[in-house]
Amino acid sequence: MNRPIQRVGMAVIVLVLLLVANLTWVQVLHAPALRASEYNKRSQIDTYSRQRGLILDAEGNVLAETVPSTGQFKYQRRYPAQPVQAYATVTGYYGPHFGAGYGIESAENAFLNGTDDRLFTQNFVDMFAGRDPRGGNVQTTIVPGLQTAAYDALRGGSCNGPCRGAVVAMEPSTGKILAMVSTPSYDPNLMATEDYTAAEASWNRLKTEPSPLRNRAISELYRPGSTFKVVTAATALRAGLKSDVRLTSAATFPLPGSSNSLPNDGNPPRACPGASGGTVTLAQAFEYSCNTAFAQLVTQKLPGDPFDEFTDTALGFGVGENPPGIPLSVAKSAIGDLDGDRAALAQSSIGERDVKLTVLQNAVNAATVAAGGVRMRPYLVDRLQSADLGTVAATTPSELNRPLTAEDAAVLTRMMVASEQSGRDAQAGIASKTGTTDPNETGSAYAWYIAFRPGANIAVAVMVENGTGGSQAYGGLIAAPIGRTVLNASTGGNR
Template identity: 60%
Template sequence: MNRPIRNVAVAAIVMVIALLANATWIQVFRAEDLRDDTRNTRVQLDEYSRQRGVIVASDGTVLAESVPTDNKFKYLRQYPASGNPKAFAPITGFFARYQSDPRGLEVAENSVLNGNDDRLFTQRFMDMFSGRDPRGGNVVTTIDPKLQRVAYRELVNSDCDGPCRGAVVALEPSSGKILALASTPSYDPNTLATQDFTKAAAAWKAINAVDDVHSPLINRAIGSLYPPGSTFKVISTATALSSGLNADTRLTAASRWTLPGSDATLSNDSGSTCPDSTGGTVSLTQAFQYSCNTAFAQLLTQKVPGDKVSQFKSTASDFGIGDDTADIPLDVSESSVGDIGDDLAALGQSAIGQRDVRLTVLQNAMIAATVANGGVRMQPYLVDKLQTADLRTIATTAPTTLNRPLTAAEATTITDMMIKSEQHTRGAQSGIASKTGTAEHSDQAEGGETPYAWYIAFSPSSNSRIAVAVMVENGAQGQNAYGGVVAAPIGRAVMNAYTGGAR
């Protein structure tokens, strides 16, 4: 072979190899990115031509469904108005051109809903064999639709400075089932799922024009972290009990207390002395029911024996703070006690749920549920089961025990304290064990901020059916937006809607 022919042959081989390499790169390594690109109209047509599976509540109420159309897209995703789509949007998310962000079950369970999940192979084969349009699988949630509507309604109608920003989570303590997961403000997913893409783009632009503080796309139940304030005294009390202290341990009743190794001080609410003191001290039970900050700072920094910081962090970890076990399967932000180091002053501030302690509303609901469940912590979950289009079950979520942060006796002790705490809360109701929290969250030099209002509670019976956590960011009372004033009425309304208690 002469040189010119050899050069042409080599060039041809190189080009063939380059062509194969490029095809391999696109079809193997870039396939997912190209498929998910919102500009890929072929993928859009393919997705909309499928009868996507339904998302339903625990009683079968349809939260999301695909309905036939007479256009090229074949199916339109809808979120039934009878189910109040805004109430359920934090759970369902939305299926639309603008679905790149991981929000809701539409994204978390996308492979099941669109029919691509390997567990739906038999269904895909039968649909192809019968000539039927491809169908997706169904997602059955643990959500109680009545409870979800009540939680959303109570949040929306709460007394807030402007539209309420907050969240409610309700759990079944014995199983970990999520009964309600509400967040406000919310949005109507139908405005994004419409096939009038001009209107959908306008709705998307309007939603994203809202700043990060007020955005309705924020799922405040699982995606935002807040200082828990005095609700975190449940963890501090658990630390004390596990270290050998008891409900009668005597603590300072002083209105103000200097933190160890620091010039900083902590004070009780309104600078008052802890009520019912004897000789300048109160019991741990009294300190809990009256939520006395100075007593809890002393409890953790002086009374707990041994390595106080390690014990505090270990107890918090046992309750799930700082781990990733809260995948439900939606992404949940990781709660944390922050970096305390060996600083006892920082420990004292953390003991009352301030400084760098940050929790999701779901995490605080898990804390209440663990106490309600006799000290046993369950894995929370939102999806009860997955089904084929013909309702054959392909996966079921079984209740999973994670660990036991409290002994049964310790759980009973904290329950008794929470019952007393409820009775010292405005609007107290019998049959409830609770703890309120009013959390500062900024360093305003002149004060005046509206605190985060918290309420965690459960029904203290032999068969505790529900535990709740409520958080409201912007109560209308300003500095006086206490947890017992703003959040407690919401939590009680949700519990009563479930248990049939007082209205």
């Protein structure tokens, strides 16, 4: 064979091999991405030819459903609960142009659209029965009365413009998330439309800051301010100190190894109320939220290594661990790297410096005290059902750990009850702690309130970004009324 023919033959072989490789990549390796592409109309038509499962609240009310479409697809997603914006944080959205976004629609997408392996039996029976494929249902733990109460209270809060913040209510004995609200919110029906131009316009509005797509309850981290004194007080109790241990009542506390001082609240800083001989008890320091007393507590009073004591207690409450999904993804709360710096330890003891929590984590902190020192795994999905309403999976409450003994939790509860009673517009039967951080980018302080009703099986955390009053947007003035409204909306007792 002459050389030119050999060259042509080799070129043909190379081209055939390249063709085989390209077909393999397209049909095997890249096939899942192509099927999922928003430009794949066949995939869209297939997806919208099946009845997507329901999303339900704890009482069986429909939060998301699939209805017959009048457009190009067979079905369309609809969100009927009112006010619909109250539930967008939980449901997310699902539409033909932007897919499954956020919330349960995204986290449980495979189950809702019927492709989850756990629905194999249902799909097999449907195929032989000649029925269209159907998705499974997701029943959440959300209690509608609490969800709407939280949304209305947050939306109507005392804010500079529309309130930006979040509320989480939990059942301490089980970890059920009874309410989870983030504002500003949106109407997911606008993203479910078949009209691409309308859906795109809605998407562009949702991306504009402050974005309603940001779930401020679980995705954003905030300095918790004095609400973190719950964890710091727990550190002292775990170390064997009592609530009557004496601490400084001074208006300022010199930060170790620094020329700066840590002040109490007030301008100028004030000494802690109720002092005797220049000192107050830990219980008094907690009731009046005295920063200097807590700074001395962690830098001078803790036995053993104060850094280990503080970080171990925080980790016991879940601060610093990778949080489990609920099944929505949750940002990791942390206290930061203290690195043996006692000044940093003093500042962290009052929830400042590098301490950052989600609103959910602060609700877990309150719920752990309310549950007698037991930290339960938080969860948002109660059960998964087939389209025929058979239970496919149900969430069993699970204990994560016990950072506090029942006795220490009872002591901390009494301290939180006294803290509530020292605040403005206090209500009986509530254990709470407020928090106020330094002004943030909005010019307001982050206003916090965490609380529970002893014996009523509900705990709540509230955070508001843009309360009125600027740096004086105190947690007791801005966040506390919202939290009390949610607690009062609960009937109490076991659910």
